[in-house]
Each structure stands twice: as C-alpha cells, then as structure tokens.
Amino acid sequence: MPMQEIHGQWQAARKGWGLVDARTSEPINPFDLVSDEKIEMTDWELLSFAIQVVCSKLENKPEVESFGYLVDPIPIKDEIFQISS
Numbered sequence: 001m002p003m004q005e006i007h008g009q010w011q012a013a014r015k016g017w018g019l020v021d022a023r024t025s026e027p028i029n030p031f032d033l034v035s036d037e038k039i040e041m042t043d044w045e046l047l048s049f050a051i052q053v054v055c056s057k058l059e060n061k062p063e064v065e066s067f068g069y070l071v072d073p074i075p076i077k078d079e080i081f082q083i084s085s
Helices: 043-059
Strands: 003-006 009-012 066-072 077-083
Touching: none
Parallel strands: none
Antiparallel strands: 003 009, 066 077
C-alpha cells in the first residue's frame, strides 16, 4: 500500500483503501471480495486461535503480570511464556 505523509500524518497515497492488486495495479476494495463462501481453517490458523484463547485466559489471572506468545508456522513451533518480576 503506497503511503504518503500529509501534514505530519501518514495516509494512503491512493483513494479509497489505498490497496492495489499486485498483478494488475488496479485498486482493490476489500468489501468487493467478501462472500458467504465457507473456507476451512488451516491447522496453523486453528492452532493460532487456540493459543489466543489460552492467552486471553492468562490475561485475567492476577498472578500473571505479563506474558507473550509466538506462533511460528514453519516449523510448527509455539511458545507461551510468562515474564516474572
């Protein structure tokens, strides 16, 4: 997405969403791509979602001060770690 700075703020350089089809250079409106077609989640997407659920549960525990997570699809390697003070 081409960006430009205008009055100290970064904005899309093109009208609308500023998104461009890499093959045709035509503008893309994301809403034109939305459909009711059911698309199966990949194993990695399902794993990533599960990790997000676990992390949201950890966020609500007072004994957990801060934490982070990393989901690496290649190879599938996932880590949840707690940072203690």
